[in-house]
Amino acid sequence: MKDCIPPLKEPKTSQFEPQSVGCKIPQVELEGLLERCLTDHSCQESDPPPSFCQGIGSDCSLQPSGVPDVFLASTTDFFYPLVEDPYVMGKIGATNVLSDLYAAGITSCTNVLMILAGSSDMPLEERRIVLELMIKGFSDQVEKAGSKVTGGQTIFNPWPMIGGTAMSVVPKGELVQLSESQVGDILVLTKPLGTQVAVNLHQWLVSKPDLWKQVEGVTDEGEVLWAYDVATESMQRLNRTAAILMKKYNAHAATDVTGFGILGHAKNLARQQRRHVTFVLECLPCIKGMAKVDGWVRQGDRFQLRRGLSAETSGGLLIAFPVDNVEGFLNEIYLEEGWRSFVVGRVVDGNRDAYVKEPIEIIDVE
Amino acid sequence: MKDCIPPLKEPKTSQFEPQSVGCKIPQVELEGLLERCLTDHSCQESDPPPSFCQGIGSDCSLQPSGVPDVFLASTTDFFYPLVEDPYVMGKIGATNVLSDLYAAGITSCTNVLMILAGSSDMPLEERRIVLELMIKGFSDQVEKAGSKVTGGQTIFNPWPMIGGTAMSVVPKGELVQLSESQVGDILVLTKPLGTQVAVNLHQWLVSKPDLWKQVEGVTDEGEVLWAYDVATESMQRLNRTAAILMKKYNAHAATDVTGFGILGHAKNLARQQRRHVTFVLECLPCIKGMAKVDGWVRQGDRFQLRRGLSAETSGGLLIAFPVDNVEGFLNEIYLEEGWRSFVVGRVVDGNRDAYVKEPIEIIDVE
Missing domain, CATH: 3.90.650.10 (PurM-like C-terminal domain)
Structure with a gap:
């Protein structure tokens, strides 16, 4: 956990206290795991363009959809609160998950599923207020991006969480190649x-x-x-x-x-x-x-x-x-x-x- | 939390102890929240068939994709371990998330993103073994269902978690209407x-x-x-x-x-x-x-x-x-x-x- 500041562990009963960082499993540990368990599809120099590669560590997944010349792009991300305002936290959670589509040059999001945890340590009434504000912030930001929240999963957890899965159905002609950098760029x-x-x-x-x-x-x-x-x-x-x-x-x-x-x-x-x-x-x-x-x-x-x-x-x-x-x-x-x-x-x-x-x-x- | 048995709260340092139930926010609390924050699209009797309704509480989200006559079905679900064997738990997590597509009559899954938490209370070496087995079980089951895991998010959390988002790009002709029950069924x-x-x-x-x-x-x-x-x-x-x-x-x-x-x-x-x-x-x-x-x-x-x-x-x-x-x-x-x-x-x-x-x-x- 060297490059990851551990979230606070005290029960949070009196306020919506931020949890520091989205505490990811360290990159080296995670990549080792995924390489042993999943198939890597990184680009090779011999691949002719256009090549839409899917290496481990890609921003979003890009898959042939079964419908000819139509791809499905998808990405999921969620983390612990890091600002005090639940509404703003909801907005940040949505901005963050949409970002992986944008990084792949996909500017239109079909829909988003929301991932949410209410703190099991919070009194009921407080949890309700916090959850409602997080949902509203998340949903407002997804709408600002021209998409909508159409489902999700909500659980109890010691630490609150916010995030989601963003998806886009993309005609092949709209895909951008982002493995084409060259010397001098x-x-x-x-x-x-x-x-x-x-x-x-x-x-x-x-x-x-x-x-x-x-x-x-x-x-x-x-x-x-x-x-x-x-x-x-x-x-x-x-x-x-x-x-x-x-x-x-x-x-x-x-x-x-x-x-x-x-x-x-x-x-x-x-x-x-x-x-x-x-x-x-x-x-x-x-x-x-x-x-x-x-x-x-x-x-x-x-x-x-x-x-x-x-x-x-x-x-x-x-x-x-x-x-x-x-x-x-x-x-x-x-x-x-x-x-x-x-x-x-x-x-x-x-x-x-x-x-x-x-x-x-x-x-x-x- | 009446119909939800709280997961164990003791730090789990010596074994992969199951966390009882996927502790969902109670149905009434959740529906109230969602109804205040999101738009409902339940069926009305005046709707002519075919109607693919999207009421709050639908098993999966079904959205027009932007590509003519192509829909995007998606669902997300994750929970805490409830059996001791991490490999079996991975399989159950995958079975569970795919189930929402099947419930909507969608039998082909384009891809799955995995949602995973390793316990922050577990020693590193033990956490690695548990995570690797969960990933393997999840991935094997998704492959058994004819699909594949193409990404996800992995975090630390006091309680381990397993689940994911399953998606399917579906030509309109393959959609099943499931709001057509009638007296005598x-x-x-x-x-x-x-x-x-x-x-x-x-x-x-x-x-x-x-x-x-x-x-x-x-x-x-x-x-x-x-x-x-x-x-x-x-x-x-x-x-x-x-x-x-x-x-x-x-x-x-x-x-x-x-x-x-x-x-x-x-x-x-x-x-x-x-x-x-x-x-x-x-x-x-x-x-x-x-x-x-x-x-x-x-x-x-x-x-x-x-x-x-x-x-x-x-x-x-x-x-x-x-x-x-x-x-x-x-x-x-x-x-x-x-x-x-x-x-x-x-x-x-x-x-x-x-x-x-x-x-x-x-x-x-x-």
């Missing part, structure tokens, strides 16, 4: 990093004085409250516009940045490329003030943001563009959304891997 | 009831002597061990053959029996019928010895099996057939599978509701 990221650092520091500030002490003096209350607001807004921002524009500007490869950090997802994406390329991350745009705490927390590498390994929730798209298309994309997404995107690296000759260049340049995003 | 059930009673009694026998005491003398070790074996086998039995045959014998309505008990699901199904009908449950086939314990447990109505409210996991299909087709179905499914199905009631004139006839006839199934 530029890597762009559409949201700043550091969402979970902000969420954790905020939790320390409001309810964990012992942990807060170790970063006092490095950061301060004002900076953390501001970063938490930015992170909360960012996690609610749909990657749909980014997905539409990445197709318009002819992206060669794309993924979204979530639980394994930008480097983890860059490695996944690199492994699925048809050519022998490597992704070099040359700078990391981070919500202002979040990167500097890395060296100050008790376990030195707890967040690992500067190493590209800090988990993100509902992070941005990481996209490889032909060099001539980058400026157009950066300008148009800023005009549409009012959020900056960032050039974070380049594609070089290599062995289908990714790394963070040392020393890494940090951009403090205000 | 016969209700058939394809698996005996009592799976969770058996699982709970077994747990009491092996690790809860205080609870076991209250049923000692009513049942005994031999009966409970036998019932547990039957339940374990039954929960692994795919409803696929039943779904194929219910179409062949022109079923008018169908659902599968799971967390809300046979009566809860009969009520759901009745509410979605186009005509003004009521489903009367006249007898309840139960795994031998399970029904008699109802009056003996400390909270008198804990299991509520005789009232049709005991939760089932991966239960059978409840199907309304035209009277002339019942014998053919009963004979053919027995020949194919070696398991008996049961006539459990009839369809009468009514107000789209269901009830258990008093006094109820119990069939002890050996």
Whole structure:
């Protein structure tokens, strides 16, 4: 559990207390398991395009549907609350699950099934209010994305959970090939990093004085409250516009940045490329003030943001563009959304891997 | 939580201890929530057939896909372990999630996403073994059903979880109308009831002597061990053959029996019928010895099996057939599978509701 901050374990009876991070099984442990149990269908250089590969670690599953020339894309994701407001948490849960479709260049979602757990430690009336707000936030955001919630599963659990499965039926002609990056491509990221650092520091500030002490003096209350607001807004921002524009500007490869950090997802994406390329991350745009705490927390590498390994929730798209298309994309997404995107690296000759260049340049995003 | 036995809360560090029941939010609480938050699309008598209605409580979601004359069916379900063997538990999890497609008359599954939680209280090496066996059982069963696991989400949680989302892309011509029951139809059930009673009694026998005491003398070790074996086998039995045959014998309505008990699901199904009908449950086939314990447990109505409210996991299909087709179905499914199905009631004139006839006839199934 090194790159995963354990959720709080105390019974939560008096408020909707956030659970820190969507505590995923570590990437190495999980991949070992899946490789032993499931069949991998990663791309090979000998595969002729168009190739729609399904390596372990793909953002979403893409399957022939049985109906000729129609594919079924699907993805599931759920996690524990990480902001206090159940309505906002519902919105983030929906944004996060839709993101995997967008990362695959699929901009239309047929329907979503909601996955929800009410806390078994919460009094009935409180649980009802929390569940209702989470459902409403989730459902509103799915509708904002032009889709709808049509079912799901709701259980009791010690920790609340929110998420779902998003699906899209896609005619073959609308599929985008995202295993086509080549030497010289530029890597762009559409949201700043550091969402979970902000969420954790905020939790320390409001309810964990012992942990807060170790970063006092490095950061301060004002900076953390501001970063938490930015992170909360960012996690609610749909990657749909980014997905539409990445197709318009002819992206060669794309993924979204979530639980394994930008480097983890860059490695996944690199492994699925048809050519022998490597992704070099040359700078990391981070919500202002979040990167500097890395060296100050008790376990030195707890967040690992500067190493590209800090988990993100509902992070941005990481996209490889032909060099001539980058400026157009950066300008148009800023005009549409009012959020900056960032050039974070380049594609070089290599062995289908990714790394963070040392020393890494940090951009403090205000 | 009246009709839901709370899962064990002790940290589980030394074995893969079952968590009793898939602890669903109670039906009334959940429906209230969903009705306030989501849009209902139940059938109306004025709807002309063919009508593919999507009332809250439908077994699976059925959506126009955007591709002309192609629908997307999807369903999600997951729960806590209820047998000791992680491999068998994986198989049951897969059987259970596929069941909702079969209940809708959809016999071909495009793909499944797996939902999995490894216990955060388990030592790493043990968790790995348990997860690997659960994945293998789940994946093997999905393959047995002619489909495949193509993704999922894996997290840490205090309690382990297993389940998934099953999807099917269905040409309109293959959809079955299951809101067409009419007065005179016969209700058939394809698996005996009592799976969770058996699982709970077994747990009491092996690790809860205080609870076991209250049923000692009513049942005994031999009966409970036998019932547990039957339940374990039954929960692994795919409803696929039943779904194929219910179409062949022109079923008018169908659902599968799971967390809300046979009566809860009969009520759901009745509410979605186009005509003004009521489903009367006249007898309840139960795994031998399970029904008699109802009056003996400390909270008198804990299991509520005789009232049709005991939760089932991966239960059978409840199907309304035209009277002339019942014998053919009963004979053919027995020949194919070696398991008996049961006539459990009839369809009468009514107000789209269901009830258990008093006094109820119990069939002890050996």
